Structure formats: structure tokens, C-alpha cells
Amino acid sequence: MTTPTRQGANELAVVEWLLRGAAVLAAAAALWMLLGANGLGLVSSYGRPGAPSDASLVMNERVTIEGEAGLATVRAANQQLGSLEQRSDAVAASGRRGPNLAEVEGPTDVTVQFWSPTGPQRWAWLLVRVVPAAFAAIGLWLLAALTRSAHRGSPFTRRNVHRLMLLTSLVAAGGLIGDWGAALVRMWLIDSSDLGSLVSPGAELSFAFLGVVLLLGVVTEVWRRGVAMREDLDGLV
Numbered sequence: 595m596t597t598p599t600r601q602g603a604n605e606l607a608v609v610e611w612l613l614r615g616a617a618v619l620a621a622a623a624a625l626w627m628l629l630g631a632n633g634l635g636l637v638s639s640y641g642r643p644g645a646p647s648d649a650s651l652v653m654n655e656r657v658t659i660e661g662e663a664g665l666a667t668v669r670a671a672n673q674q675l676g677s678l679e680q681r682s683d684a685v686a687a688s689g690r691r692g693p694n695l696a697e698v699e700g701p702t703d704v705t706v707q708f709w710s711p712t713g714p715q716r717w718a719w720l721l722v723r724v725v726p727a728a729f730a731a732i733g734l735w736l737l738a739a740l741t742r743s744a745h746r747g748s749p750f751t752r753r754n755v756h757r758l759m760l761l762t763s764l765v766a767a768g769g770l771i772g773d774w775g776a777a778l779v780r781m782w783l784i785d786s787s788d789l790g791s792l793v794s795p796g797a798e799l800s801f802a803f804l805g806v807v808l809l810l811g812v813v814t815e816v817w818r819r820g821v822a823m824r825e826d827l828d829g830l831v
Contacts, residue, residue, distance in 0.1 A: 606745040610738045617734035619821030623649075624727035633720050639738075646723075651708040654689030655780045655819050658746060659794045664701040672697040673687055701794065708783055715786070718779045729764045736761045758814040 623646045629636045630649030638650065659667065675681070678697050711719070736757045743749045777799055784793050 603745055605729055606741055610745060612739040613734050613738035613741060617731045617738065620727050620734060621731035624724045624731060626693055627720060627724050629726065631801055632716065648723055648786070652709060653711055653734040653783075654705050654707045655783060656703060657706050657784060657789075658701045658781070659704050659792050660701045660794050665819075667702040667704075668698050668700040684749050688784045706784070706787075706789055706793075708787060711783065712786075715779075719783065722776040722779050729768035729771075733764045737766075740792055750817065750824050752821055755814065755818045758810065758817055762807060762810040762814055765803060769780060769807065773800050804814065 626646055626649040627633055631638065632648065632650075634654055637679075656663070672678075675696065677696070678695060681695055708715075740749065740754055740757055743751065743754055784790055
């Protein structure tokens with residue numbers, strides 16, 4: 595019969611190895627992108643299982659097309675669908691429940707490929723993808739180490755406090771590079787291309803990762819105080 599303590603330890607062991615597996619996958623993705631066609635060009639990852647698409651596809655960004663070009667796309671899509679009124683009347687005449695009627699509105703999101711970027715642009719585009727993936731790999735490995743210490747029954751140690759501090763720093767740096775940095779690189783690529791006049795100006799910055807950083811900071815401080823209290827109690831014994 596498995597005791598609750600034994601079962602909990604087994605679950606922590608499974609979580610630890612799942613985290614290590616995810617860390618290896620994140621590191622592999624970073625390596626694929628660095629060595630792939632958009633990086634050093636040493637390996638071809640096209641069609642390779644598990645290889646990220648950014649490692650082999652032409653440099654691209656998801657952008658919003660505005661103005662007449664965007665409206666033309668909207669009109670073409672609605673023309674392909676047909677008049678909303680006609681489709682609604684056809685469904686009513688059939689006496690059966692038809693499909694969920696849809697209509698396209700602008701502006702239009704499209705994927706833009708960049709065929710002749712400068713060297714600095716190419717490496718900037720690559721690094722805002724590689725660095726966050728590498729940081730994710732390190733962060734997942736740190737979480738696995740934290741889980742392992744809990745599995746062994748000694749989670750409240752100074753070493754784990756340092757791990758949490760490093761994890762918080764990685765999330766902050768990864769968010770700055772992978773979110774804000776990527777937005778600035780996207781704006782740089784678009785503004786320097788012949789598509790610049792068709793795309794909405796400015797960079798969209800997300801602040802979601804700051805919430806994670808704040809949460810990790812609180813956990814780290816609580817952990818640090820827990821370790822200090824434990825050391826004080828050990829000193830009294």
C-alpha cells in the first residue's frame with residue numbers, strides 16, 4: 595500500500611522530470627533557431643520534427659494592414675462569403691439550422707515576409723527569439739531543481755532562494771527581450787520596408803510578464819524569510 599507521503603514524493607519526481615524534459619525542448623528550440631537558416635545557417639531544420647518554424651522560414655512578422663489595402667482584403671473576403679442578408683434568408687428558407695453566419699471586418703492581420711533585411715536586423719530578429727527560449731530552458735531547469743529539493747524534503751535553503759532570485763531575473767529579462775524587444779524589432783523591420791505606409795504605426799507592448807515577475811519576487815521574499823526563520827530556530831536548538 596502506498597502512503598500519502600510516498601505518493602506525494604512520486605508525484606514530485608514525475609513533475610521534476612517533466613520540467614527537465616520541457617527544459618531540454620526549449621534549449622533545442624533555441625539551438626535550432628541559432629543554427630538554422632535565419633541564424634548561422636549550419637543546419638537545415640525544414641520539415642524536422644520539433645524544429646520551430648522560425649528556424650527555417652523566411653523572416654516574418656504578424657502585422658495589421660490598414661487603409662485601402664486592408665479594406666480591399668475585407669471586401670474580398672466578404673465577397674467570397676456572399677451577402678450576409680442572402681445567406682440569412684437562405685438559412686431561414688431551408689427551415690434547418692444553418693452554420694454560424696460570419697462577416698469579416700477590418701483592419702486585417704497578415705504575415706509579412708522580409709526578403710532582404712540588413713545583417714543587424716536579421717540578428718536582432720533572431721536574438722529576440724533565441725534568448726527567451728534559452729532563458730526558458732534555464733528557468734525550467736531551475737524549477738526542476740526546486741522540485742527535486744522538495745522531493746528530498748529540504749526546500750527551504752539559501753540555495754533555493756538564489757535559484758528563485760535567478761528565476762525572477764530570467765523572467766524579467768526574457769519578457770523585456772521577447773516581448774518589448776520583439777515589438778521594437780518588428781517596428782524597425784516594418785518601418786524600413788516598403789510596406790511601412792500600409793501598417794499601423796507604433797509598437798504594441800505587453801505588460802503581462804511584469805505580473806509574473808512581481809509574483810516571483812513576492813515568493814522569493816517569502817522563501818527568504820522562511821529560510822531565515824528556520825536558521826534562527828536551528829540556532830536555538
